[in-house]
Amino acid sequence: MGEIEDFNVGDKVRVFMKMKEGEKERTQRFEGLVIKQSGKGISKTFTVRRVSYGIGIERIFPLLSPNIEKIHVVRHGKVRRAKLYYLRGRKGKSAMRVKEV
Amino acid sequence: MKAIIGEKVGMSQIFNDNGVVVPTTVVRCKGTTVVCKRTGDKDGYDSVVLGYGVAKHPNRPYRGIFKKLGILPVKIMKELRTDNLEGISVGETISISQFEVGDKVRVTGVSKGKGFQGPIKRWGFHRGPMSHGSKSHRTQGSLGASAYPSRVWKGKKMAGRMGGQKTTIKNLAIAKIDEEQNLIYIKGALPGVRGSYLFIRS
Numbered sequence: 001m002g003e004i005e006d007f008n009v010g011d012k013v014r015v016f017m018k019m020k021e022g023e024k025e026r027t028q029r030f031e032g033l034v035i036k037q038s039g040k041g042i043s044k045t046f047t048v049r050r051v052s053y054g055i056g057i058e059r060i061f062p063l064l065s066p067n068i069e070k071i072h073v074v075r076h077g078k079v080r081r082a083k084l085y086y087l088r089g090r091k092g093k094s095a096m097r098v099k100e101v
Numbered sequence: 102m103k104a105i106i107g108e109k110v111g112m113s114q115i116f117n118d119n120g121v122v123v124p125t126t127v128v129r130c131k132g133t134t135v136v137c138k139r140t141g142d143k144d145g146y147d148s149v150v151l152g153y154g155v156a157k158h159p160n161r162p163y164r165g166i167f168k169k170l171g172i173l174p175v176k177i178m179k180e181l182r183t184d185n186l187e188g189i190s191v192g193e194t195i196s197i198s199q200f201e202v203g204d205k206v207r208v209t210g211v212s213k214g215k216g217f218q219g220p221i222k223r224w225g226f227h228r229g230p231m232s233h234g235s236k237s238h239r240t241q242g243s244l245g246a247s248a249y250p251s252r253v254w255k256g257k258k259m260a261g262r263m264g265g266q267k268t269t270i271k272n273l274a275i276a277k278i279d280e281e282q283n284l285i286y287i288k289g290a291l292p293g294v295r296g297s298y299l300f301i302r303s
Contacts, residue, residue: 067120
């Protein structure tokens, strides 16, 4: 388990994942908005959503995965929901709009 | 042959070396002892009787047996056929260190009781049409031929009590061993409710 900054739903995070390609190991980054946290204990996961080239991508990470090198919080957001599913139907600017703290 | 008795704690998950999640069942194995040995000369076959836990309120005959053996009365017992009785002594504690990660084991336990169930759930029968005037939704179809045998064969699969039966699952891999807390993590699901007794052997 790598270094994990405290984050919550609504935060914009950058997740550094270790990827294995044959023998080589490299780090992959995934940046986006945390729209969901689920589970507890070792099975806790969080979902990061980003829109790239107009296509929404959601990735679910196990929080305690040994492949997570680092989680960096880019921006803290203020939200009034535990799950930000309402962002899914949105397009353009409003798709990522979350108030900053 | 490796064997131990344990108590089901519940299910969890662990990450393997590649970071992949492995679903596991946690079994607490503390206090398995050798209750007695059966030998070919005396009993006609070789085996070891293993016991687990300490019985809270053993009755008199039960107490008598254990007094003779010189050990505390156990909660449950399991017999294990074996060829090699050497090096095993009565009263000896069996530890989980005999197992290794990656070992294939078979686990015996009593499955969860499901109550009175219909033939669809109990035996996997197909259901009837739900519409088009059909009235046989979840009922069983034919029970057999007519003129011969003019009755229902014994053992015909029908609705009834399901679960609560002795179940053995084979070829389960040990994913992790925690010797400090006497816990074995076995990949996959195991029969029974939490707290039920499980017999693990290779």
